[in-house]
Amino acid sequence: MTSERVLKAQNVRWDISELYARHDDARLEADLQEALSRAEKFAGNYRGKIMAEAVTAEILHEAIVELEAIYGKIYQPEIYAFLAFTADTADDATKALYARCQELMAQVQNSVLFFEIELQKIAPAAFALLLATGRLETYRHYLEGVRLHTPYTLSEKEEQVINKKDLSGKHALVNLYTEYTAAFSWQLEVDGAVRTLTGEEVRNLLRRPEAELRERAKRAFDGRYGENTILFTNLFNTMLKDHALEMEMRGYDSPIAPAHLRNRIAPEIVETMMEVTSAHNHLAQEYYTLKAQLLKLPKTRGCDLIAPVTAQREVIPFADGKRMILQAFENFSPEFNRLAQQMFDRRWIDAEVRPNKRGGAYCHGTLPQHHPYILMSYNDDIDNVYTLAHELGHALHDFYASRKQTLFNYHPPLVAAETASVFAEMLLTRKLLGEVKARELRIAILTGKLEDFFATIHTQNYYTRFELDAHLQGAKTRLAAPQLCELWTKRRHEMYGNAVDFLPEQQWYWAAIPHFMHTRFYCYAYTFGALLVLALFNRYEEEGKSFIPRYIELLETGGADSPENMMKKMGFDLRRAEFWENGFRLMGSFLEELQTLIGK
Ligand SMILES: [Zn+2]
The missing domain is CATH 1.10.1370.20 (Oligoendopeptidase f, C-terminal domain)
Structure with missing residues (x-):
């Protein structure tokens, strides 16, 4: 193990060249231009047609597929610029590229904005008929989401007035708050x-x-x-x-x-x-x-x-942290291990501690047609092992969701977005509590999780x-x-x-x-997300392996259904208090273990 005691994840850098070779790669510019021209063409083809009486399910379907493709085109350069910029915030060339990508992204969004506005204007009866054709089934959840706000939407003029007055009202106050407190x-x-x-x-x-x-x-x-x-x-x-x-x-x-x-x-x-x-x-x-x-x-x-x-906290080099996580995943499902292993083997993780790297950690998986990347600064302690497990959990969610979903159904809503990441942390916790003998480290794990x-x-x-x-x-x-x-x-x-x-x-x-x-x-949303995972994990421990296929199906659903329906398919009823109590049972067991450990 001595040969692997490399600290601060030295040389664990990602390879993002498969996106684009460099910031001035000609393919990158070509993708940006293609996104812009396709967005304009989209507006030319569909403006006025979506809310027209003659609209058919086929036209809507075709438009959504094209819209997803346009976003796919504009996201890819933006992802590259974001990754490169966060890996080296001192690089002016990527900084400029990132700013430009965001500007063009806003341009594309403005060109296609009419689409969702028109979707909201379709009369309820006509909309029901469109859904009843079955042609739009894969986009049902997305479409219903767009129309959810219709009853609370004011006239176009009124909405414009609110938007404009918010600039000098609500938004200005938020800016004042942010700037004032940041200057403390x-x-x-x-x-x-x-x-x-x-x-x-x-x-x-x-x-x-x-x-x-x-x-x-x-x-x-x-x-x-x-x-x-x-x-x-x-x-x-x-x-x-x-x-x-x-x-x-x-x-x-x-x-x-x-x-x-x-x-x-x-x-x-x-x-x-x-x-x-x-x-x-x-x-x-x-x-x-x-x-x-x-x-x-x-x-x-x-x-x-x-x-x-x-x-004192124990030093855990990157290679050891990686091994712990992969074993924890393997205990749950060999496929989890295999998918996570890929992230390391194919160099989709940047964990090295370097100057000018952005702080914090993220897993970036914007597009279902492309695998995710992870960025973090690995500082050799148990907290960092948890951060890595958390981000790998997000990556697993992305892998599974990409099997079944396209862009508009890919990401779950806020309340369910942390499901796989926190679940991965729980797998790690269970493994560590199963084998760590050192009293101090056990106490650190239990108090860390409980807090x-x-x-x-x-x-x-x-x-x-x-x-x-x-x-x-x-x-x-x-x-x-x-x-x-x-x-x-x-x-x-x-x-x-x-x-x-x-x-x-x-x-x-x-x-x-x-x-x-x-x-x-x-x-x-934080309460909801964390309790959801604890309840799921508690059920997994009570039920054993038969839980796994249902959990994987949940991950594959991505953002294609409401949290309530997703849970219903797994046999859970969010409306019952018993569901939420599951999570507290698990917390209670951690607390008991801690009490025993410190001999209360
Ligand atoms: Zn997260």
Whole structure:
């Protein structure tokens, strides 16, 4: 194994030359030009025909197939530019290419925009007849999705006015929020010297072992939002009012209704999920009581939620991480192993740590006719092994979906987009817990997973409850800063009970959540996605191998059906509380194991 102890994934670089040889490859320019001219021709051929009475299922089918082909043409250069740019952000040539691709992409989108607008204008009875021909069956879900917003769409003129006024209204406020908060910096004493830190750097201090440093960091970070209370209270109230006015004009019956439409989920399903989650807040309370013991503190404080509980982390070189993941996949299905192995063998992964590489990690699989690529910076610890497993999970989803789906049905909606990735993490967790003997590493794995779950499931649930409270009350009357803080701490208390002592500055944290500003009711998608996977994984463990073909069928469906229908085909009913309880059973078993391990 010594020969493989190469660190920071040195030389694990991808080969993207199969897309294009270079940024100035003549084929790339030719593809861009072809996309543009085909988009113009598409508009010439179909404008006015889609909403015409004479439209047939055959015409619609032909148009959708052509539209997918046009997007395929424009995406390929864009993918190449994106990959090259993120792998080396200092390369001016790819930067320019990426900007140009985005510009041309917008041009193509504008040319074909009329298509979906016209689709919305087909009368309901005529649309039903078109679907009844059976010719459009493969695109049924896509077509229904386009028409979902029809009842809430205003006249073309009114929509144009809203779009224009949003530029100086809602969008301008989001920009103000983003720029203003991005410019925040903090002066903090760290390791004996006073440093000027960005928000990201202050947040990272919460992962440091020194309890006193964490407290100073959290007080400074959240306190900054409290110092700007006039700004944030005004921004927040304006967004509440803007949303309320728009809901009224469009005729939605609840502030959360547009989010359900976007996610293609029935409101009752989300309500059930949220109730079951709230009923399991005791898990978070038991965990954070236990965490105080691990941290050797009398009580967990609000600045300790993600504090490390073990001392040194084990070094895991890339080759070892890769082996762990492939074995975990092999245990589930040899085909999983084979598909993931391909990603390594054919050099579709860029994991090397290098200067000028973009931070974070992604799996890019935009086109079903092309395999995905993974980018990450592998830093030799267990977190990185998890990141790699997560991205390989996305890649598997792409491989399976590409077997059955074309572009418009390829990607699942937000609430189901993380299914395969989180499932892959669970496969890795199960394998590691099966073999790792070292107590410290076992504790690190269990606490890491549990904290992930609390952050994505319970925390997002209380965020959503707070947001709903604020919208329901803020639609009627302006909410003063203390009222917003009170709504916030009330919902927070429901989750943590008396298990955590929050710092006074943390009452302002609602102002630090960007989702509340940029997309209303975005947060519950995290709860939904994570619980869905936990429930699936729990069923897999109870049921064994017979679960696998159904799971693969789910991945093959991609985005061709609603989450509810996909689950129904697997024999699950999202409307029943029992489905969601599956996930909490699994969390409960992790918590029990942790309790045994630390001898509580
Ligand atoms: Zn992901």
